[in-house]
Amino acid sequence: xxxxxxxxxxxxxxxxxxxxxxxxxxxxxxxxxxxxxxxxxxxxxxxxxxxxxxxxxxxxxxxxxxxxxxxxxxxxxxxxxxxxxxxxxxxxxxxxxxxxxxxxxxxxxxxxxxxxxxxxxxxxxxxxxxxxxxxxxxxxxxxxxxxxxxxxxxxxxxxxxxxxxxxxxxxxxxxxxxxxxxxxxxxxxxxxxxxxxxxxxxxxxxxxxxxxxxxxxxxxxxxxxxxxxxxxxxxxxxxxxxxxxxxxxxxxxxxxxxxxxxxxxxxxxxxxxxxxxxxxxxxxxxxxxxxxxxxxx
Numbered sequence: 006x007x008x009x010x011x012x013x014x015x016x017x018x019x020x021x022x023x024x025x026x027x028x029x030x031x032x033x034x035x036x037x038x039x040x041x042x043x044x045x046x047x048x049x050x051x052x053x054x055x056x057x058x059x060x061x062x063x064x065x066x067x068x069x070x071x072x073x074x075x076x077x078x079x080x081x082x083x084x085x086x087x088x089x090x091x092x093x094x095x096x097x098x099x100x101x102x103x104x105x106x107x108x109x110x111x112x113x114x115x116x117x118x119x120x121x122x123x124x125x126x127x128x129x130x131x132x133x134x135x136x137x138x139x140x141x142x143x144x145x146x147x148x149x150x151x152x153x154x155x156x157x158x159x160x161x162x163x164x165x166x167x168x169x170x171x172x173x174x175x176x177x178x179x180x181x182x183x184x185x186x187x188x189x190x191x192x193x194x195x196x197x198x199x200x201x202x203x204x205x206x207x208x209x210x211x212x213x214x215x216x217x218x219x220x221x222x223x224x225x226x227x228x229x230x231x232x233x234x235x236x237x238x239x240x241x242x243x244x245x246x247x248x249x250x251x252x253x254x255x256x257x258x259x260x261x262x263x264x265x266x267x268x269x270x271x272x273x274x275x276x277x278x279x280x281x282x283x284x285x286x287x288x289x290x291x292x293x294x295x296x297x298x299x300x301x302x
Contacts, residue, residue: 015124016105016166018046019094021087027053028112028213033071034066036112037249041121043070044103047094048111050075051086057111072097083183092178108165108179109186112214115164122208125165134171134200135192137164138208149211153253160190160204163212167195174198184232190279197286226259230266237277237284242291243267245298 010169018036022029029048036046048061050073058075074097076090091108096108105127119138127133137160141149155161165188167175175194179187192202233243247260277284 010283015103015277016107016120017098017101017103018043018107018109019091019098020046020048020111021051021090021094021110022053022057022061022111023050023051023082023087023090024051024053024055024057026057026060029057029062030060031114032058032109032111035110037064037068037071037119039115039120040117041124041215042068044109045070045072045098045101045109046071048075049090049094050077051090052076056231084183084185088179088181093299095178103121104169105168106172108162109164110162110212112212113163113208114211114213116209119208119210120166123205126203126208127166127168128164128207130201132199132201134168134174134195135160135202136166137204138210139163139204139206140210140212142212147286152212152292154181155204156166157204157206159200160188160192160202161210164192164210167191168200171195171198171200171262174200181247182232182235184228184235184278186232186236189236190283193287193290194283196290197283209222222255222259223262224264226255227266230263230268231270231275232266233263234267234275235278237279237287238267239288239291239295240267240271 020029020032025032036042048071050058050061058073061071061073074094076093080086080089095106100196105124114280115138123136123138126136140152140161140163141154142152144150152161160166175191175198180190182186182190195202198219203263243264247264251257253259279287
């Protein structure tokens with residue numbers, strides 16, 4: 006118990022929630038069941054009109070580390086909205102003492118040992134700047150299976166835990182981008198600054214939001230293609246990545262639509278959303294992966 010009390014001060018969490026009444030209670034129950042709970046957890050209700058606030062208030066009255074922060078100003082519901090909500094939560098932590106800071110979605114759950122084990126990963130690797138678990142989602146049979154895009158070298162936005170010094174080195178906040186990808190920007194910048202970034206196969210994060218409609222998926226695919234371009238992805242890398250994903254929903258059509266989004270931005274010569282230094286580093290990483298792939302074939 007003494008060890009747990011000490012570890013509790015290691016990390017804080019921020020969650021952005023917009024009308025998450027159908028999911029957030031399970032997320033809260035998952036966090037309060039952690040063997041090592043956070044020192045503070047700021048849940049930002051971004052103008053929710055459902056029962057999200059009532060659920061959070063009920064638990065905040067029972068657990069002093071939970072704080073509800075509500076955004077009431079009207080604003081567009083775009084990709085910057087969630088990032089701005091997360092940053093508003095981070096601002097609420099000003100002056101707090103912690104060693105690790107995490108962003109966690111409002112529709113995920115994890116095993117009680119999740120954060121204890123993740124903190125051990127950080128203690129065992131002093132250069133680990135960003136860590137997390139693999140994402141599991143429900144298939145048509147209702148069984149949870151690992152997301153096919155899970156990668157040891159990438160930490161999903163659903164739950165990114167940063168060492169405080171690493172988070173400061175990437176700017177101390179998430180960067181709003183026109184087509185999304187703030188998590189990719191953060192983790193790539195962390196590597197650029199010399200930190201290790203890793204997802205661990207023995208840590209599982211369960212994502213509960215159901216897959217959207219086919220039309221919504223295709224719209225998302227097109228947007229993701231424009232996101233890849235805005236981050237500075239190499240065209241050849243984009244092509245090979247999408248070829249490798251033709252077996253993921255919505256299968257071949259999804260890869261085609263995502264590439265169409267990339268080509269659309271490319272043909273319009275849209276301005277990249279990231280600094281030149283970032284784009285150069287990202288392309289260096291992608292060239293290295295392409296070289297490794299071709300050498301292996």
